[in-house]
Amino acid sequence: MLQSLIWFLVIMIVVPVLYLIENFIRSMMPGYNKSYLLQPIYRLMKLFGKRGMKTNDPAHWFSIVSCWFAICALFFTVRGENILFIFTSLVMMELFILAGSWNAREPFGSMAAQRGIARFFICAFTFMVSAASLYQVTGTLSLKEMMAYSWMHYLLLKLPLAFLAMIVVLLIRGSLLFFDFNITGKALNILDSALYTPYSGWSLGITQITRWVEIGVWLKLISVFLPWKPWFSFTVLAICYLAFLLTDGFIPKARWKKVARNAFLWGGGMSVMNFIWLYLF
Amino acid sequence: MSWLLNNGLRSISILVVQAGGCRGCALQFSMGMSLENEIKGISVTGNPKHADALLVTGCINEKSREAILQLYEQMPEPKAVIAAGACSCSGSLFRTSENNLYTTEDILPVDAWIRGCTPDMHEMLEAVVRAIGASLEKEGSRKI
Amino acid sequence: MMRKSWSEKQSSSLAGKWFTFKSRGYNLLMINATQAENKIILEYILEKEGDIEIVKASVPPNYEIPSVVEVFPQGEQMQHEITQRYPISFFPRMTKHPDSSVIEWGPFHPLLPEPVKFRLGLKDEVIESTCIETGYNYRGLEESCAGRKAEEVLEMLERTSAMNGFCMGLAFVHALEKMHGVDVPEKARWLRMFLMEMTYLHASLHSLSHTAQSLGLAACSARIFKLIGLYCEAAALISEHPQFSGVLEAGGLSRDITIETLYTVNAIIQEMEEDLKDIRDQWEGTPSIARRLKKNGIVDDRSARLMTGRAVRAAGISKDFRKDSVLPWSKLSYTIPQAAGSNCFARVMLMMEDALLSLELIDQIAEDMPHGDVKSPCRMDGSGEAIVREPEAYGTLALLVRQDEGRLQELKIRSAAALNFPFLPQCLEGTEIHDLPLVISTFELDLSSMEK
Numbered sequence: 084m085l086q087s088l089i090w091f092l093v094i095m096i097v098v099p100v101l102y103l104i105e106n107f108i109r110s111m112m113p114g115y116n117k118s119y120l121l122q123p124i125y126r127l128m129k130l131f132g133k134r135g136m137k138t139n140d141p142a143h144w145f146s147i148v149s150c151w152f153a154i155c156a157l158f159f160t161v162r163g164e165n166i167l168f169i170f171t172s173l174v175m176m177e178l179f180i181l182a183g184s185w186n187a188r189e190p191f192g193s194m195a196a197q198r199g200i201a202r203f204f205i206c207a208f209t210f211m212v213s214a215a216s217l218y219q220v221t222g223t224l225s226l227k228e229m230m231a232y233s234w235m236h237y238l239l240l241k242l243p244l245a246f247l248a249m250i251v252v253l254l255i256r257g258s259l260l261f262f263d264f265n266i267t268g269k270a271l272n273i274l275d276s277a278l279y280t281p282y283s284g285w286s287l288g289i290t291q292i293t294r295w296v297e298i299g300v301w302l303k304l305i306s307v308f309l310p311w312k313p314w315f316s317f318t319v320l321a322i323c324y325l326a327f328l329l330t331d332g333f334i335p336k337a338r339w340k341k342v343a344r345n346a347f348l349w350g351g352g353m354s355v356m357n358f359i360w361l362y363l364f
Numbered sequence: 365m366s367w368l369l370n371n372g373l374r375s376i377s378i379l380v381v382q383a384g385g386c387r388g389c390a391l392q393f394s395m396g397m398s399l400e401n402e403i404k405g406i407s408v409t410g411n412p413k414h415a416d417a418l419l420v421t422g423c424i425n426e427k428s429r430e431a432i433l434q435l436y437e438q439m440p441e442p443k444a445v446i447a448a449g450a451c452s453c454s455g456s457l458f459r460t461s462e463n464n465l466y467t468t469e470d471i472l473p474v475d476a477w478i479r480g481c482t483p484d485m486h487e488m489l490e491a492v493v494r495a496i497g498a499s500l501e502k503e504g505s506r507k508i
Numbered sequence: 509m510m511r512k513s514w515s516e517k518q519s520s521s522l523a524g525k526w527f528t529f530k531s532r533g534y535n536l537l538m539i540n541a542t543q544a545e546n547k548i549i550l551e552y553i554l555e556k557e558g559d560i561e562i563v564k565a566s567v568p569p570n571y572e573i574p575s576v577v578e579v580f581p582q583g584e585q586m587q588h589e590i591t592q593r594y595p596i597s598f599f600p601r602m603t604k605h606p607d608s609s610v611i612e613w614g615p616f617h618p619l620l621p622e623p624v625k626f627r628l629g630l631k632d633e634v635i636e637s638t639c640i641e642t643g644y645n646y647r648g649l650e651e652s653c654a655g656r657k658a659e660e661v662l663e664m665l666e667r668t669s670a671m672n673g674f675c676m677g678l679a680f681v682h683a684l685e686k687m688h689g690v691d692v693p694e695k696a697r698w699l700r701m702f703l704m705e706m707t708y709l710h711a712s713l714h715s716l717s718h719t720a721q722s723l724g725l726a727a728c729s730a731r732i733f734k735l736i737g738l739y740c741e742a743a744a745l746i747s748e749h750p751q752f753s754g755v756l757e758a759g760g761l762s763r764d765i766t767i768e769t770l771y772t773v774n775a776i777i778q779e780m781e782e783d784l785k786d787i788r789d790q791w792e793g794t795p796s797i798a799r800r801l802k803k804n805g806i807v808d809d810r811s812a813r814l815m816t817g818r819a820v821r822a823a824g825i826s827k828d829f830r831k832d833s834v835l836p837w838s839k840l841s842y843t844i845p846q847a848a849g850s851n852c853f854a855r856v857m858l859m860m861e862d863a864l865l866s867l868e869l870i871d872q873i874a875e876d877m878p879h880g881d882v883k884s885p886c887r888m889d890g891s892g893e894a895i896v897r898e899p900e901a902y903g904t905l906a907l908l909v910r911q912d913e914g915r916l917q918e919l920k921i922r923s924a925a926a927l928n929f930p931f932l933p934q935c936l937e938g939t940e941i942h943d944l945p946l947v948i949s950t951f952e953l954d955l956s957s958m959e960k
Contacts (some may be wrong), residue, residue, distance in 0.1 A: 333728075337796060388751065
């Protein structure tokens with residue numbers, strides 16, 4: 084239990100730190116907005132000091148429920164629980180954010196929710212097929228047992244494509260590189276952070292925390308594939324994620340339908356191929 | 365609570381509203397955002413619900429007045445308004461009795477003014493921080 | 509209010525005149541409206557290679573007359589401005605009311621260059637129809653200028669648009685000089701040309717940064733802003749105002765710019781060349797960028813011919829708008845870039861090429877700068893009328909100036925944006941909503957100069 088608690092705290096800290104580092108390095112580049120080292124934290128604190136968000140009352144509460152499910156997912160992950168619990172919590176987390184966005188009766192919020200559903204389907208499909216592959220190889224759905232198996236038998240060698248598919252899911256969830264659905268990313272677009280349109284003040288702060296927790300869950304989940312000690316695998320993935328964050332500004336943003344197609348082909352396709360490969364060989 | 369509020373000075377989301385003007389002040393502000401190294405923590409947003417401050421440039425006519433008031437209404441408290449540039453502060457050369465233009469002060473409570481045509485980019489960012497400081501101070505005294 | 513219609517005979521007579529001029533190769537330069545006792549006088553100013561013809565129509569208030577758009581589609585925005593100021597309307601109305609799901613965007617957004625509201629009829633995120641609502645920029649500049657002295661008007665015009673203020677000021681000064689027969693010293697003409705090229709460069713860089721932002725290329729946008737920073741550094745050596753307000757004067761310039769200053773400005777400006785070429789190669793060579801740009805913002809050939817600026821050259825039509833000016837551009841050696849495809853890609857590549865051309869011309873002008881005075885004595889207190897057509901950053905602008913004993917009687921501005929703007933809705937049809945800012949950025953709408 085203590086170890087799980089430590090992992091929980093480490094992940095809760097590491098993901099914001101990644102965003103802090105990315106934000107700081109980016110702000111050092113010529114032409115970018117300058118920011119403080121702790122900028123994302125200051126933003127979060129500021130949001131919790133806001134009041135008078137009367138225009139979007141019902142949507143606020145969706146963010147709290149969503150955050151609760153994200154924390155549950157992280158808790159299940161660090162405990163090494165059944166992967167289906169984690170999946171269900173992540174699904175609930177996403178659905179509440181989407182429902183909040185839809186409820187706002189703002190056209191851009193609804194449009195973003197529509198895209199969010201497509202994103203949700205692709206991620207869910209990829210994750211489910213990859214989970215099935217994991218089960219096929221390890222014979223268990225318990226994350227703890229999968230970790231033990233990975234350590235002994237080099238899971239990555241048997242599931243290389245499923246690993247890459249999960250990386251695609253990570254990029255989709257982080258709205259990065261070629262997998263940005265233009266609904267929550269930092270790059271300016273017509274919708275801005277449209278999925279978060281109805282949220283402001285503390286509820287926006289909570290959605291920010293939810294996002295960080297969710298990225299932590301994915302990093303921890305994907306680290307299962309790597310054949311090293313858990314902390315080392317997690318660190319390697321965290322560094323990779325930081326590299327993705329930093330290169331994001333150099334990649335042009337594509338239409339969401341194209342992104343969805345790419346995401347489905349790469350994420351879903353690779354996970355399916357790996358699954359079929361397991362059956363055939 | 366005041367500690368939370370004070371973080372507002374280090375993270376400022378600005379909604380830039382360019383009313384009827386030459387666009388010079390808005391461009392100068394974007395330049396400041398990219399090239400200014402001393403003042404940190406300011407970012408631009410397109411969503412009034414995510415904004416802390418409204419930076420108004422240009423002369424305001426009846427049509428843009430309504431749009432600006434709607435945006436201001438959606439911003440969460442504490443919020444600041446900055447009048448940037450001569451047109452926004454006083455109407456500059458364009459304000460005559462016949463053409464029914466407003467200054468920012470005519471329609472909103474302004475927290476900071478940046479005069480000049482075109483104002484210096486450093487001064488613009490400084491005024492933004494000053495305005496947020498003023499709005500946070502007001503918020504603090506409201507709580508006491 | 510109920511509008512009465514003109515008689516069929518009057519309507520067909522006016523339309524007939526337009527058709528006659530159109531068949532003779534004339535194009536609509538601007539529409540001027542004035543209100544006299546109980547009637548509104550419309551002047552359709554038509555132009556063919558410098559030859560000006562005016563078709564007049566006298567309309568009682570609250571009447572509806574035929575729209576010029578059927579014959580000259582580029583006149584839509586000019587008519588729209590008239591309907592906002594005078595009790596008159598035009599038929600048929602061109603405004604489309606979308607019947608599919610409607611979404612509004614604007615008037616204020618970081619990706620919009622200036623305040624404007626788009627009401628988009630969407631089907632599966634593809635734009636089916638567009639209604640563009642303007643008027644957020646309107647300042648009543650033309651009315652405010654009436655009765656003022658030339659110097660005051662010049663000061664106002666220079667502040668009309670951050671991109672084209674200098675061009676507008678220069679067009680006004682040229683109109684005054686033409687009216688009063690002022691001979692401008694050679695050095696002043698060359699310096700004006702230098703400042704115009706600086707203005708073009710500034711506008712091209714801003715258009716590029718807007719396009720980079722619309723593409724989601726944050727790093728590239730930051731890089732272009734660095735180049736704009738270089739421009740500002742150079743411009744600060746000439747004037748404290750980045751748009752050179754206060755430098756122009758009727759008869760020349762208000763101050764001399766030394767050759768050393770020009771050399772320093774040129775040296776700073778030339779530092780951009782490498783970066784610009786690099787960005788151009790990067791955009792041209794990245795398939796995802798090139799594909800997206802090529803797929804969007806396609807303007808048909810017929811419309812492109814009626815437009816101005818890069819939109820014309822992007823359709824493969826060679827047209828040098830600098831030749832419209834009285835400034836000595838003909839003494840420089842250059843080739844006007846043109847492109848094919850009439851899409852966003854062609855226009856963006858022209859932005860790059862035009863910026864590089866401006867660098868080359870700035871270099872040539874600095875090298876060949878003549879010596880001498882920069883101002884000739886002149887008096888601007890006479891009366892007269894002049895119509896001038898001058899190049900501006902996004903095409904050509906036309907200016908009608910009427911002066912009476914040193915006071916401005918009437919001023920009418922038709923900017924490049926007013927010509928291009930009416931073609932935006934049809935260009936947006938079939939565009940995905942995601943690409944809307946991209947198409948807008950390549951249209952380079954200078955709304956502040958359009959709406960005045």
